[in-house]
Amino acid sequence: MSKPLLRVEDLVTSYGAVRAVDSVTVDVAEGEIHAILGANGAGKTTLLRTISGLLSADSGRVWLDGKDLTRTPAEQHVHHGLAHVPEGGGVIVELTVEENLRLGGLWKRDRAERSAALTEMFDLFPPLWERRSRPASTLSGGERQMLAIGRALMARPRVLLLDEPSLGLAPLVTQRIMRLLRDLRERTGLTVVLVEQNAQSALSVADRGLVLWLGRVVARDTSEQLLADDQMRHAYLGF
Numbered sequence: 001m002s003k004p005l006l007r008v009e010d011l012v013t014s015y016g017a018v019r020a021v022d023s024v025t026v027d028v029a030e031g032e033i034h035a036i037l038g039a040n041g042a043g044k045t046t047l048l049r050t051i052s053g054l055l056s057a058d059s060g061r062v063w064l065d066g067k068d069l070t071r072t073p074a075e076q077h078v079h080h081g082l083a084h085v086p087e088g089g090g091v092i093v094e095l096t097v098e099e100n101l102r103l104g105g106l107w108k109r110d111r112a113e114r115s116a117a118l119t120e121m122f123d124l125f126p127p128l129w130e131r132r133s134r135p136a137s138t139l140s141g142g143e144r145q146m147l148a149i150g151r152a153l154m155a156r157p158r159v160l161l162l163d164e165p166s167l168g169l170a171p172l173v174t175q176r177i178m179r180l181l182r183d184l185r186e187r188t189g190l191t192v193v194l195v196e197q198n199a200q201s202a203l204s205v206a207d208r209g210l211v212l213w214l215g216r217v218v219a220r221d222t223s224e225q226l227l228a229d230d231q232m233r234h235a236y237l238g239f
């Protein structure tokens with residue numbers, strides 16, 4: 001691989017005596033969709049939260065485009081091009097769709113830039129335009145996930161960290177979200193780190209991925225190869 005856009009090097013994160021992420025290294029190329037897979041409790045969310053600075057690493061490094069972000073406070077990450085969509089999306093249900101989107105661009109000083117980003121989101125996600133004046137509470141699960149992604153993209157990140165977007169969604173809606181990620185990558189060149197317990201869905205859209213087990217990487221390969229590895233799939237991915 002040419003120089004990775006995002007590099008995670010030998011990362012360790014613990015909760016007290018529990019090593020939830022244990023010496024994990026990941027390289028993600030620009031424009032890639034990279035899946036982080038594994039069962040419940042494997043350490044996926046902890047890894048993502050450490051990359052985005054919400055948890056501090058015991059050791060190891062996180063680099064974005066050659067810049068060391070390991071000790072950078074989470075709220076600064078957006079300035080460096082990293083955006084995080086937490087599990088459940090974190091949409092504010094009392095606010096309208098448009099207000100939620102605007103929140104994602106608030107930190108940008110330039111009003112014209114904020115307004116251009118909003119137009120771009122409505123262009124990328126037509127259902128959000130149709131529902132722009134409605135409270136987010138009226139959206140379906142899939143639409144909320146779309147809104148959460150749109151809000152993160154308002155910051156025009158280079159890397160989107162996405163935690164379990166399929167959670168609570170029906171299989172068909174999950175498929176739609178996965179397709180949306182692929183379209184987004186094609187249209188904008190976005191790089192995505194996709195945490196999923198639903199490995200089948202994630203591998204349908206990811207280029208490559210890795211599998212965590214008790215905080216450690218037990219497999220990493222192209223999606224095609226991971227899907228072809230029956231033993232690994234049965235042992236760690238449950239399908």
Ligand code: ATP
Pocket residue numbers: 015018020038039040041042043044045046047197
């Ligand atoms: P899930 O799909 O359920 O979110 P995961 O793969 O994202 O699972 P993590 O949530 O990162 O896994 O959890 C990894 C390990 O860390 C588990 O053993 C979990 O019990 C433990 N853990 C997670 N959060 C905390 C916390 N706040 N305090 C203590 N232990 C935690």
